[in-house]
Amino acid sequence: MTRDRTLLVVLGALAFFAAVGLVMPKWTLFLLTIALAKGLVVMGLMLFLRAGLVSFGQALFFCVGGYAAGSLGHFLGRSDVFLLMLAGGAASGIAAFVLGFLMARYRGIFFGLLSLALSIILYGLLVKTEALGSTDGFNVLPYTVLGARPGEDWVRYVLVVVAAGAAALGVNRYLSTPLGRLAPAIKDNEIRVEYMGASARRAIHVKYVIAGVLAGIGGALVAAAVGHIDPEMAYWTTSGEFIFVAILGGTGSVLAPLLGSIIFYSIHSFAFDLSPNTWQMVLGTALLVVIVFLPNGLWSLFVRGRVA
Amino acid sequence: MATILDARSLNKCFGAVTAARDVNAAVDTGSIVGLIGTNGAGKTTFINLITGYLKPDSGSIHYAGRNITPLPPRDITRLGICRSFQIPQLYNSLTVFENMLVGLGVVLRNAGRGGFFQRGEPKVPGFDGSATEVAGHLLDRFGLTEYRDRSAQVLPGGVRKLLDIAMTMVAKPKILLLDEPTSGVSAEEKFGIMEMVLTAASAEGATVIFVEHDMEVVSRFAERVLAFYDGAIIADAPPAVALRDPEVQRYVVGSELHRPDVKSGARRHA
Numbered sequence: 001m002t003r004d005r006t007l008l009v010v011l012g013a014l015a016f017f018a019a020v021g022l023v024m025p026k027w028t029l030f031l032l033t034i035a036l037a038k039g040l041v042v043m044g045l046m047l048f049l050r051a052g053l054v055s056f057g058q059a060l061f062f063c064v065g066g067y068a069a070g071s072l073g074h075f076l077g078r079s080d081v082f083l084l085m086l087a088g089g090a091a092s093g094i095a096a097f098v099l100g101f102l103m104a105r106y107r108g109i110f111f112g113l114l115s116l117a118l119s120i121i122l123y124g125l126l127v128k129t130e131a132l133g134s135t136d137g138f139n140v141l142p143y144t145v146l147g148a149r150p151g152e153d154w155v156r157y158v159l160v161v162v163a164a165g166a167a168a169l170g171v172n173r174y175l176s177t178p179l180g181r182l183a184p185a186i187k188d189n190e191i192r193v194e195y196m197g198a199s200a201r202r203a204i205h206v207k208y209v210i211a212g213v214l215a216g217i218g219g220a221l222v223a224a225a226v227g228h229i230d231p232e233m234a235y236w237t238t239s240g241e242f243i244f245v246a247i248l249g250g251t252g253s254v255l256a257p258l259l260g261s262i263i264f265y266s267i268h269s270f271a272f273d274l275s276p277n278t279w280q281m282v283l284g285t286a287l288l289v290v291i292v293f294l295p296n297g298l299w300s301l302f303v304r305g306r307v308a
Numbered sequence: 309m310a311t312i313l314d315a316r317s318l319n320k321c322f323g324a325v326t327a328a329r330d331v332n333a334a335v336d337t338g339s340i341v342g343l344i345g346t347n348g349a350g351k352t353t354f355i356n357l358i359t360g361y362l363k364p365d366s367g368s369i370h371y372a373g374r375n376i377t378p379l380p381p382r383d384i385t386r387l388g389i390c391r392s393f394q395i396p397q398l399y400n401s402l403t404v405f406e407n408m409l410v411g412l413g414v415v416l417r418n419a420g421r422g423g424f425f426q427r428g429e430p431k432v433p434g435f436d437g438s439a440t441e442v443a444g445h446l447l448d449r450f451g452l453t454e455y456r457d458r459s460a461q462v463l464p465g466g467v468r469k470l471l472d473i474a475m476t477m478v479a480k481p482k483i484l485l486l487d488e489p490t491s492g493v494s495a496e497e498k499f500g501i502m503e504m505v506l507t508a509a510s511a512e513g514a515t516v517i518f519v520e521h522d523m524e525v526v527s528r529f530a531e532r533v534l535a536f537y538d539g540a541i542i543a544d545a546p547p548a549v550a551l552r553d554p555e556v557q558r559y560v561v562g563s564e565l566h567r568p569d570v571k572s573g574a575r576r577h578a
Contacts, residue, residue, distance in 0.1 A: 178413025178422045185410045188399040195359070195397070197385035197479060198414040 006172045009255060014165045021157050029157040031269055032262065033225045036164040038062075038242070039261030040218035043171055044211025045246040046257050050175075051204060052187030056112045057119030058242050061092040061212045063234035064122070065219025067132065068092070070229045073141030081143040081159060081224055088220025089213045096212020097205075104205040107190075119234050126231035137230025140223045160221055164258055167214060172254045174210065179203055244283075248290055250297015260298055312337040312515050313389075313483055318357055318367035320539075327353035328364065329539035335483075335515060340506065342530030342547065343519045344560050349536035351519045352394065355485050358517075359391050360384045371483070386418055388482030394491060394519070396472035400461040404452060404471055407460050408443035411478040434480040442478070449508055450474040466493045466501065473505055477512075484509050486518040490525060498522060502529050523561055527551060535560050 021029055041062050048055050065088030072078045072087050099118060106114055127135050145155060174180045182203045185193050190200045223229045232238065241264075249260020264283075271282035294300050313335040320328035327350050335341055343351045356362040358369055360381045368377045376384055399407050412432055416422035416439060421430040429438035437445065447453050450470045455463060463471065473489060489505060490498040502525055509516050520526050526533060526547055533550035535543040537559045543550045550556055 174424060177424055177426070178417040181410060181413050184401050185399045188401050189397050192393075192397040192399065192475075193410075193414075194380070194382045195385055195391060196411045196414045196475070197382050197418055199382055 004172070004176065006254060007169065010165050010168050010172075013255075014161060017161045018158050021154050021161070026153055029153045030225070031265055033157050033160045034222060035261045035265040036160045036258060037218045037221035037225065038245070038265070039164060039258040040167050040221070041215040041242050042245045042249065042257035042261055043167060043254060044214040045242055046249070046251050046254070047171070047183065047207045047211050049246060049251045050183035050187065051207060053107065053204070054112045054243065055115040055211070055239070056236065056243065057115035057117070057239050058211065058215055059234050059236070059238035060115070060119035060122050061096060061215035062219040062222075062238065062242075063119075063126070063229075063231070064095050065089065065092045065216030066223035066229045066233050067126070067219075068216065069220035069223045070138060070140040071132075073143075074138055077141070079141040079143045080147070081145050081156075084143060084220045084224050085163065085217050088216040088218075088223075090216070092216025092219065093209055093213040095216075096209045100205040100208040100212075103208055104201045116236060116239065119239055120236060123231050123234040123236075126234060133230070135231060137228060137232075140227050140229060142227065143224045156225065160225070163217065163221065167217070168254045168258065171210070171214070175254065179206060183207070244287060248287060248298060250294070250299035252296060252299035252303055256297055256299035263298060310337050311335065312372055313358070313517075314370040315354075315358065316368050316370070318354075318364045318369070320353055320357060320362060320364050326539040328357060328367075331367070331539070331541055333534060333541065333544070335517065338510075338513060338515055340515075340529060340531045341517045342526040342533045343517065343536060344521070344523070344526055344533060344550075344556075345536030346560060349560075350539040351536050352487055353539070354536070355391060355487055355517070355519065358384075358485065359389060385479060388480065389485065390476040390479050390481035390483070391485040392469075392473045392476050392487060392489060394487040396468040398460040398463075398468060398471060398475075400459070403457050403459055404447065404463070405443055405456045407471060407475060408446060408478065409439055411475050412439040412442055415479050432478075446474050446477055450504060466497050469493055470501060470504070473501075477508060480512060481509075481514050483515045483517065486516065488519045488521065490520065490522060498525055499528070523551060 017032070041058055045055060045058055068091035069084035069088040072084055103111060103114060126132060132138065142149065145159065182193065182198060186200045186203060193200045219233065245260045245264045246257060248264055249256040267283060267286050268279070271279035275282065290298060311334045315331055315333045318328045318331040320326070331350070331354060343354065345351050353362065357364055360376070360379050360383070364377065368375055370376065371387060371389060376387065399410060402410065413422060415432055416430055419433040429440065431437060432439055432442045435442045444453070447456055450473070452467065452470060452474060455467055460468070460471065469489065469492065473486065476484060486505065490501055493501060506516060506529060518530070530547050533543065533545060533547045534541050535550055535553070535556045537555070542559065543553045543556045545553070551561055
């Protein structure tokens with residue numbers, strides 16, 4: 001086994017991103033902020049993929065996190081970004097804990113479609129709820145950091161960089177625990193997992209909650225950065241986008257979703273700018289190229305071939 | 309000797325097929341029991357009933373005095389009843405070493421070790437060492453060290469079989485149930501595998517129950533034979549006696565020559 005260098009890489013990346021943020025133009029800071037926040041959601045999807053599950057409805061928790069954070073300012077006048085992240089993560093975590101009792105019973109296409117159905121229910125509810133702005137959603141208060149209003153975009157950007165780094169370290173640690181290591185075993189042979197004395201259902205439930213918390217924090221950060229939330233956050237195309245990024249990045253490391261996310265939203269941004277009418281084709285082609293040449297995602301560029 | 313496992317009046321039907329017909333068997337601690345019978349006679353069903361994969365229509369199973377009939381397989385495994393499979397059940401995307409680590413991880417986890425905040429490598433309960441050390445040690449004992457970093461998917465049949473059995477040893481089984489440990493293995497390898505497994509099991513003081521079709525293997529390694537036919541036990545004696553029993557001769561041993569109608573559907577590969 002090779003030694004895990006994730007800690008070093010994360011710390012290095014943190015310093016690098018924080019430093020380049022000082023010299024990069026404003027719009028790239030915003031782009032990276034959104035990419036890393038959404039990368040948190042994708043990190044949760046990666047946990048599922050490792051266990052052989054695909055959630056077509058992770059936008060559910062992304063949206064719950066966003067609305068929880070937004071409501072904090074909208075109804076209670078609170079705007080501290082740490083509070084927003086806490087609210088987003090907690091709300092989604094609780095939602096995932098409750099729904100997890102149902103979801104952990106299903107595998108394969110049933111897991112995927114049920115998750116999709118749940119996210120569509122939330123979308124439907126939000127669209128019909130006047131108090132939350134129906135289809136228009138509502139604006140999120142400009143956020144503060146420990147009481148101060150960050151004047152510089154750099155501060156907000158660094159916050160997301162640090163949040164992504166912390167999440168990466170936490171998830172990486174989880175993956176090295178016996179419960180985290182169970183994921184590929186569940187994917188390969190669930191009966192054997194049960195016959196070894198472990199509950200696959202419980203392991204999946206735990207992953208569901210972790211993914212929910214990550215998506216909630218991601219949603220809160222996006223809500224805070226964009227300054228507006230609407231039911232589109234729970235729409236199935238949003239979930240699809242997350243899966244797209246997850247496949248693009250791969251499941252080889254906790255950093256793969258973040259890398260995939262940065263690349264995806266960069267391509268998205270440039271493609272949209274250069275060819276406003278055919279940008280989807282550019283993205284689609286990019287994914288095709290990755291699937292054909294790097295079936296294990298972009299992260300496989302960083303992994304030396306494993307001996308079979 | 310004390311009884312460790314006691315199956316009482318087990319009955320199990322799959323539609324019109326009776327896979328267990330009033331099965332009674334009390335197994336002594338530390339004994340080695342061979343299960344024989346033609347395909348569909350109820351041997352694997354017996355194992356599936358004991359490990360909780362199947363629930364009997366009636367009857368009960370007691371382990372060390374405790375009724376384990378309602379428990380799911382994972383709880384029965386945690387109590388120390390572990391099984392191997394006729395068709396090896398491995399984690400094919402992982403290496404041999406990782407296959408062992410998954411099992412050891414579960415053992416650690418069930419002992420409340422190896423959590424998110426665990427520092428260093430915790431010791432595996434029952435073994436003197438960390439998961440990596442124990443995995444290496446067990447692979448060594450089963451002669452699998454040379455395959456350590458090979459993907460489980462590309463292993464030869466005999467090696468898959470051994471790995472399947474080695475994976476059951478991580479939980480320090482009190483009762484080891486082996487479903488055809490030597491099927492699909494060349495004749496020369498059979499005795500070697502049985503010796504290796506039984507040495508490992510007896511070193512742990514485990515009771516062994518194994519399903520076997522090769523009567524040479526049975527008479528050499530089993531201390532007691534349970535012969536199954538049509539879901540029922542038709543003989544229960546030491547191999548020298550059981551294998552000479554006229555009914556066993558007719559329905560089991562002589563099955564190569566006068567194979568009775570093979571029951572269909574009764575066999576379940578978990």
